[in-house]
Amino acid sequence: xxxxxxxxxxxxxxxxxxxxxxxxxxxxxxxxxxxxxxxxxxxxxxxxxxxxxxxxxxxxxxxxxxxxxxxxxxxxxxxxxxxxxxxxxxxxxxxxxxxxxxxxxxxxxxxxxxxxxxxxxxxxxxxxxxxxxxxxxxxxxxxxxxxxxxx
Amino acid sequence: xxxxxxxxxxxxxxxxxxxxxxxxxxxxxxxxxxxxxxxxxxxxxxxxxxxxxxxxxxxxxxxxxxxxxxxxxxxxxxxxxxxxxxxxxxxxxxxxxxxxxxxxxxxxxxxxxxxxxxxxxxxxxxxxxxxxxxxxxxxxxxxxxxxxxxx
Numbered sequence: 001x002x003x004x005x006x007x008x009x010x011x012x013x014x015x016x017x018x019x020x021x022x023x024x025x026x027x028x029x030x031x032x033x034x035x036x037x038x039x040x041x042x043x044x045x046x047x048x049x050x051x052x053x054x055x056x057x058x059x060x061x062x063x064x065x066x067x068x069x070x071x072x073x074x075x076x077x078x079x080x081x082x083x084x085x086x087x088x089x090x091x092x093x094x095x096x097x098x099x100x101x102x103x104x105x106x107x108x109x110x111x112x113x114x115x116x117x118x119x120x121x122x123x124x125x126x127x128x129x130x131x132x133x134x135x136x137x138x139x140x141x142x143x144x145x146x147x148x149x150x151x
Numbered sequence: 152x153x154x155x156x157x158x159x160x161x162x163x164x165x166x167x168x169x170x171x172x173x174x175x176x177x178x179x180x181x182x183x184x185x186x187x188x189x190x191x192x193x194x195x196x197x198x199x200x201x202x203x204x205x206x207x208x209x210x211x212x213x214x215x216x217x218x219x220x221x222x223x224x225x226x227x228x229x230x231x232x233x234x235x236x237x238x239x240x241x242x243x244x245x246x247x248x249x250x251x252x253x254x255x256x257x258x259x260x261x262x263x264x265x266x267x268x269x270x271x272x273x274x275x276x277x278x279x280x281x282x283x284x285x286x287x288x289x290x291x292x293x294x295x296x297x298x299x300x301x302x
Contacts, residue, residue, distance in 0.1 A: 001223045001244065002237040003230050006213070027235045028211050035265035037188045039211045039235060060179050060190045062157070062213070062257055072152045079154050084178045084190060086153040093152065106213055108259055114186035 002032070006041045021048020021097070030111045037110050044068070044095065044103040052094040056113040059093070061085040066103035069096045089117035153183070157192045172199020172248070181262045188261050195219070195246065195254040203245040207264040210244070212236040217254035220247045240268035 009025040022044050029038040044050065044066075052071065063083045069076040070085050071094040078098075079085060085105075087093040097103035160176040173195050180189040195201065195217075203222065214234045220227040221236050222245040229249075230236060236256075238244040248254035 001221065001225070001228065001239065001242055002235075003221060003228045004235045004237075006233055006235055028237050032237070033239065034211065034237065035209060035240065035267055036261040037211065037259065039213065039259065041235075058186060060185065060188065060259070062190065064215070070152065070154060074152070077152065077154045082157055084153075084155045084157055084192075086155075086179050086183070086185065088152065088184065089186065091152055106257070108188065108190065108211070110187040116186055 002028075004028075009041070011043075021045035022050055034111070037108055040107050040109070042095075042103075042105050042107055044097040044105075046097055046100055046102070048103075049096040050094055052092070054090055054092045056089045056117040057110050058089050058114075058117070059085070059087045060108045061087075061095070062106045064104040064106065066097060066101050067099040068103050069098050070094070071096060089113060153179075155179075160192070172196035173201055185262070188259055191258050191260070193246075193254075193256050193258055195248040195256075197248055197251055197253065199254070200247040201245055203243070205241055205243045207240045207268040208261050209240050209265075209268070210236070210238040211259045212238075212246070213257045215255040215257065217248060217252050218250040219254050220249050221245070222247060240264060 004027060006025060006027055009027055011023045011025050022042065025041040027039045027041055028034040029040075042050070061084065063079050063081050063085070065081050067078070067080040069078050070087070071077075071092075072087075073092050076096075077085070085095075095103070095105070155178060157176060157178055160178055162174040162176050173193065176192040178190045178192055179185040180191075193201070212235065214230050214232050214236070216232050218229070218231040220229050221238070222228075223238075224243050227247075228236075236246075246254070246256070
């Protein structure tokens with residue numbers, strides 16, 4: 001049993017997440033004993049954005065403060081505080097802060113991708129996903145207990 | 152890809168969760184296609200509380216609004232908005248609203264308990280957990296894809 005104030009957790013180096021203006025705090029992870037999934041707290045500065053990418057694990061996101069857009073292949077999905085966003089395994093996505101205030105959200109990910117996601121052929125970047133980045137999933141296949149390195 | 156306003160999701164019948172004053176909204180679950188874990192939004196009225204219980208799956212909780220206490224065998228752990236609470240598989244717990252305003256939190260659970268949790272002998276209620284309720288885990292053992300029925 002633990003009670004932790006989110007902002008008391010040391011932030012990870014933003015540059016590790018491929019986008020300027022992003023701070024991540026890992027609240028509960030496999031390293032803290034969480035057996036199935038990890039809770040991370042993100043802060044994105046005005047004008048900032050997470051990496052435009054895809055990977056074989058899902059995101060479940062809750063928007064705490066601010067406003068922005070979830071970018072998919074079908075365009076931009078606006079969101080604001082109190083909204084929940086889901087991106088499926090292997091789905092292209094990016095979170096952008098389009099507001100004047102910091103964007104804060106929780107992003108929960110599995111400790112390892114689901115078996116179904118890993119059976120899905122890994123997509124390749126093509127003309128419809130220009131500029132997108134595929135995370136390296138080889139680490140996942142070798143060590144499922146590892147945490148993904150990107151938002 | 153989905154963007155859903157949490158409060159737009161129909162609430163579940165509070166009486167199903169063993170405690171007065173509790174409303175649950177299931178945002179993302181196995182039924183909505185989430186492969187690994189479920190995000191639920193809870194609101195607990197002033198003076199309200201969730202069931203005092205334990206079960207073989209963990210909780211990762213984020214306190215959105217209000218204040219209260221997480222009750223464990225070692226006593227009460229106070230929390231307020233911005234705090235994150237973790238309860239391990241088979242750990243006795245209860246969330247109480249001790250404030251004058253509604254308590255709102257996210258509670259994320261696995262779609263099925265971890266293998267490690269299921270290998271742990273199921274604890275029994277004893278004098279140290281008087282009044283506590285053990286959730287029926289037999290359904291889990293029969294159908295791991297099922298959702299737990301309690302907070």
